[in-house]
Amino acid sequence: MSTIEWLSQRPRAALGWLATLLAAVLAGCGPGVGGTGTGDTASALAYFGANPASLCSSELAALAACRYDGTTATAVPGAAPVxxxxxxxxxxxxxxxxxxxAELVEACAPLEFRGQWGVIAGQAGRFYGHTDPDVAPAPALLEAQPSGTGLRLTLRDAEGRVLLGPVIVTATAAPPGTPVCP
Incomplete structure (x- = not known):
């Protein structure tokens, strides 16, 4: 007897099977797992003692594609994707x-970072978040300074050790192809 025949003859079993399948699928959609949740950047901000801030109020506003409402010279909170x-x-x-x-991927390492722009009094703004956010999150920060037509980035762990960089990145209209790894 096939699984479909067995389930059609046992409606309660079919309902239980469907509920189990649905629970397994939805488990991947919560915060911190790259699904529809927001992740856990708030805990990274708190870990470093930073406060959330608007990227559009920073020195990165021009590169961050900040939106303006057209009626004033002030930015609408948040930036369009770049x-x-x-x-x-x-x-x-x-x-x-x-x-x-910001979401950063170093395809050859492999290394991932996800974080939120924040500030600590007396310091330059930066992104506070986690490396490897979906598997084993570790607090990290991404320093970003304007450099020519792009950004100079340095990714550091919670102890200040450099994980990546400095590296210069520039905006692109189209996603690049396959990464060239050594």
Whole structure:
């Protein structure tokens, strides 16, 4: 007897099977797992003693594609998505800025970071978040300074050790192809 025949003859079993399947699928959609949740950047801000801030109020506003409402000279909170890469072809480092957040992927390491723009009094703003956010999150921060037509990025762990960088990334209109790894 096939699984479908067995389930059609046992409606309660079919309902239980469907509920189990649905629970397994939805488990991947919560915060901190890259689904529809918001992640856990708030805990990273608190870990470093930083306060959330608007990327559009920072020195990165021009590159971050901040939106304006057309009636005033003030930015609408958050930025439209922008893709930045370290090379036009075969980019290894890819950064996506959106709203007040950044996602960085170093495809050859492999290394991932997700964080939110924040400030600590007396310090330059930066992104506070986690490396490897979906598997084993570790607090980290991404320093970003304007550099020519792009950004100079340095990713550091919670103790200040450099994990990546400094690296220069520039905006690109189209996603680059396959990364070129050594």
């Amino acid at each position: 893709l930045l890469v370290d090379a036009a072809a075969g980019a290894r480092v890819r950064v996506r800025l959106y709203e007040d957040s």
